[in-house]
Amino acid sequence: MARSRADCLGLDLRDPLAEQRGAFALPDGVVYLDGNSLGALPKATMPRLRQLVENEWGRGLIGSWNDAGWIDAPRRVGAKVARLIGAADDEVICADSTSVNLFKALAAALRLQHAAAPECDVILSELGNFPTDHYIAQGITEMFGGRYNLLTVPGDEIAYHIDEGTAVLLLTHVNYRTGRMHDIEDLTHRAHLSGALTVWDLSHSAGAVPLDLARARADFAVGCGYKYLNGGPGAPAFVFAARRHLQAMHADRFAQPVAGWFGHRAPFDFSTEYEPAAGIDRFAAGTPSIIALAALECGVDSVLAAGVEPLRAKSLQLMQLFIDLVEQRCAGLGLQLLSPRDPSQRGSQVCYAHDDAWPVMQALVARGVVGDYRAGDAGAPGILRFGFAPLYVRFVDVWDAVEILRDTLAARSWDQPQFQARRVVT
Ligand SMILES: Cc1ncc(COP(=O)(O)O)c(C=O)c1O
Structure with missing residues (x-):
């Protein structure tokens, strides 16, 4: 032969x-060989979008928010993403872009830290992290009037720079230019030993690399829907917050800073006072993009089908x-x-x-x-x-x-x- x-x-x-x-x-x-930038189109996406547009939107009109489950889509797709990243169903929601979710997660982490350890003032990240991660961190340091400093160090020196001054460790799990992957469990553990919280950007790992955020005791995470999750160009991103932090945020009645009505406890009460939803819903902001979420759901299903x-x-x-x-x-x-x-x-x-x-x-x-x-x-x-x-x-x-x-x-x-x-x- x-x-x-x-x-x-x-x-x-x-x-x-x-x-x-x-x-x-x-x-x-x-x-x-570019599915790390824009995933390919699942065949199932085409009939699903046709059905959504023709039937749910075309015929069901506004009734589809209730009748076709639109209102649950961010949480439903989030729960599917949760299975890919080792999180609980109620710890992940799909919404907005990765950049916006980073802003929400980093601000929430800093707010929790400020309550617990106000003297910590460093956001520690990697030199050569994806630019949006730097930009968001820079924007946040400016927004807080210089209370926080962004420190960026080479990837292989991160562990040595985590200390009692570190408020938040902000890292991308897999580097976008080299493919180098950090050890989430080890770095999260080191961060926690120093009293810091972690925000992980999983854009280049979700759907491609096994993740176990629960085991790592990760605090917050975000990631793209359009890369290995095959959600289509500009697909909604996801955001994860550990249940213990959601509970702490609830007890303190604080929300992430993009406190829009979809993160309200009861959006359709139309009350003028913002009261954040109890769980991961508080990381929602405005009306979700239903067509994009439907495409993302097909993409996530394609990953779940393979494992x-x-x-x-x-x-x-x-x-x-x-x-x-x-x-x-x-x-x-x-x-x-x-x-x-x-x-x-x-x-x-x-x-x-x-x-x-x-x-x-x-x-x-x-x-x-x-x-x-x-x-x-x-x-x-x-x-x-x-x-x-x-x-x-x-x-x-x-x-x-x-x-x-x-x-x-x-x-x-x-x-x-x-x-x-x-x-x-x-
Ligand atoms: C690591 C990482 N984070 C964030 C982003 C940007 O995400 P978005 O455009 O959804 O804000 C990208 C885009 O390629 C990325 O590679």
Whole structure:
């Protein structure tokens, strides 16, 4: 019997998730390695949105808030996300964007800390965290009139900087440029030992990496709906608050600062006094986007159908195959691996630095291999990012992607004017 290419590498690449790919509408001839930025379209989303628009909105009109369960959608989808991140059903709600949820969660964490330990004044984060996380923290320090300082340190030094001055540890679990993954349990434990609270950004891990927020005793978390959760462009994000904090907030009668009517105890009482809802509902603000939530629900269902553990197992195999093949086939072609080699420290993406990363990625996209580009640190080469969404990325895609990458680099086919032009979205 002929040996397969996988046999030659000594890998056992049977794919228990092979059938899941059929549940996605992917164009022929495209190797989609950008599900860490925008997840693919689940086929189930299309009829669901049609039904929602035609029947629930078109015919049911305003009655659908009650009759079609619209009013429960943020909590219902939140409860599904909770199963992916190791939280209880009533600790997660889907609403707003990740940035807005970060603002709400960070402000709530600081408010709790201020009540418990007013002398703590540092928001500790990682240099090179996703910019919105920095911006939100900067905005909050300004809003509090300088009471808090934002301290950003290299990722591998975080543990040494957690001390009794730390009010909140604000971290993204999986770094967007390198794929490096923090140990949530360890860092949360260290934060708690110093009396700090944690806010985790799970945008690059929810739906791709097993998470157990309950076990880690995480305090607050947020994450995107449009990446590995396949909720569609601009999908609502999620926010998690541990039940113990929701109870403390309730006892103190304080809410998060975007205290809109959907976070009110009884929005349809239309009372002029704000009284926050008892539980995670207080993290809602305005009227939820029902169409977007319906799409997000289909996306989250696609992840639940596969289960996060099998997804992680396949993702690790896909990434190992990619790294091994790039090493074999692209040696001497200017790629430098930026992601950790140790799979336990990596999310679900593999990134390489290259001096001509931008045109190289444009040339790859032109040949149907869709990853993306991120700028490197000042003076450092740009970054080629390849995301491995195991629901629909196949092993054969990895072979094809590496062969096209090799061709592109070896023949310098990226070195053409049409691949130099910058576009708004990278
Ligand atoms: C780590 C991280 N946090 C937050 C965001 C932004 O989320 P949003 O646009 O929903 O505010 C992103 C977007 O890519 C991200 O990668």
